[in-house]
Amino acid sequence: MLRHALSRALPVCLVFLLSACGQEKTAHVSISPAMVVQPQPSALASQSYPGEVRARFDPQLAFRIGGKVTKRLVDEGERVKANQPLAELDPQDVRLQLQATRAQVAAGQANLNLVRAERDRYKTLLDRQMVSRSQFDNAENLYRSGEAKLQQLKAEQDVASNQASYAVLRAPQDGVIAQRQVEVGQVVAAGQTVFTLAADGEREVLISLPEQAFGRFKIGLPVSVELWSQPGQRFSGRIRELSPSADPKSRTFAARIAFEEGKVPAELGQSARVFIPGEGVAPLSVPLSALSAENGATYVWRVGQGNTLEQVPVRVGPFGENSVPVLEGLNANDWIVSAGVHVLHQGQEVRPIDRSNRTINVVVKE
Numbered sequence: 194m195l196r197h198a199l200s201r202a203l204p205v206c207l208v209f210l211l212s213a214c215g216q217e218k219t220a221h222v223s224i225s226p227a228m229v230v231q232p233q234p235s236a237l238a239s240q241s242y243p244g245e246v247r248a249r250f251d252p253q254l255a256f257r258i259g260g261k262v263t264k265r266l267v268d269e270g271e272r273v274k275a276n277q278p279l280a281e282l283d284p285q286d287v288r289l290q291l292q293a294t295r296a297q298v299a300a301g302q303a304n305l306n307l308v309r310a311e312r313d314r315y316k317t318l319l320d321r322q323m324v325s326r327s328q329f330d331n332a333e334n335l336y337r338s339g340e341a342k343l344q345q346l347k348a349e350q351d352v353a354s355n356q357a358s359y360a361v362l363r364a365p366q367d368g369v370i371a372q373r374q375v376e377v378g379q380v381v382a383a384g385q386t387v388f389t390l391a392a393d394g395e396r397e398v399l400i401s402l403p404e405q406a407f408g409r410f411k412i413g414l415p416v417s418v419e420l421w422s423q424p425g426q427r428f429s430g431r432i433r434e435l436s437p438s439a440d441p442k443s444r445t446f447a448a449r450i451a452f453e454e455g456k457v458p459a460e461l462g463q464s465a466r467v468f469i470p471g472e473g474v475a476p477l478s479v480p481l482s483a484l485s486a487e488n489g490a491t492y493v494w495r496v497g498q499g500n501t502l503e504q505v506p507v508r509v510g511p512f513g514e515n516s517v518p519v520l521e522g523l524n525a526n527d528w529i530v531s532a533g534v535h536v537l538h539q540g541q542e543v544r545p546i547d548r549s550n551r552t553i554n555v556v557v558k559e
Contacts, residue, residue, distance in 0.1 A: 244398040244464075262376070315328060397449045413431055479516060479529060526556075
């Protein structure tokens with residue numbers, strides 16, 4: 194009886210065991226998120242300044258003649274192409290001036306024809322010795338004067354023709370209208386700014402430097418830039434331009450920071466922060482929460498190829514309130530785990546995220 198019951202129960206047990214084995218094989222291994230940061234210059238050795246992304250070239254566009262604006266063809270923020278019309282002035286005055294110069298040219302041409310015929314007649318009479326040499330010279334001088342006068346009138350006609358074309362303001366190159374300072378019906382003077390064009394091409398960051406520390410900033414000084422849209426990622430740059438005088442209201446000096454990398458995802462008007470190192474060598478720093486200790490050695494967890502962790506020993510300096518300088522063991526482009534380091538292990542695969550729970554695409558440089 195017992196043997197018969199066991200023979201029936203054995204197949205059932207095998208079925209459960211096989212089912213359990215199948216479930217174990219299909220179990221999904223979850224990848225834990227890990228908050229990561231990059232080593233930053235020590236707070237004691239660098240300073241940061243807020244800034245705004247600007248165009249490398251932003252010419253102020255103006256009419257070359259004065260007049261009343263009759264058409265405004267673009268708005269602020271609109272993209273324009275080279276030679277595209279932007280605004281027009283009332284062309285009536287310049288057209289009348291052009292008509293007047295054309296009439297003067299016609300009169301000058303008629304006068305030249307007259308004095309030429311007079312000179313030719315006097316030359317014929319001089320050959321027959323019917324007029325004196327002085328009479329012929331006078332006719333010759335009148336001809337030369339009429340010829341010079343006609344050349345002058347033609348030059349004035351060319352100037353008037355150019356001024357007629359100046360009544361239309363055109364874009365010198367491709368770009369975006371950054372500012373608009375004119376409306377239809379407004380009377381503008383020659384050279385008065387009408388638009389500010391942010392030309393396509395290179396981008397820079399405009400910052401304001403304090404008066405008390407201005408003396409240590411030099412053109413060409415290397416800096417790093419962090420864009421608001423790219424948190425945790427820094428781009429190398431340098432100071433390209435320094436204002437020689439302070440702003441009368443803020444008492445700060447304007448500086449332009451040029452990116453050294455070829456292509457940077459910086460758009461016009463974006464917020465940015467510029468980090469300028471202090472004098473001497475600036476050590477890197479990491480959060481205190483990123484450090485661990487084992488057998489008397491200090492180390493951090495660095496994200497390597499395939500988002501796997503590797504234990505990296507480091508040599509640190511004096512501990513600060515929230516961070517500690519790292520003297521050896523890390524590079525500025527490394528990504529390290531900044532929280533929960535006591536539960537990690539060598540070779541563990543993680544999903545790197547920032548403080549806003551956004552996934553970070555870690556690029557490991559060889």
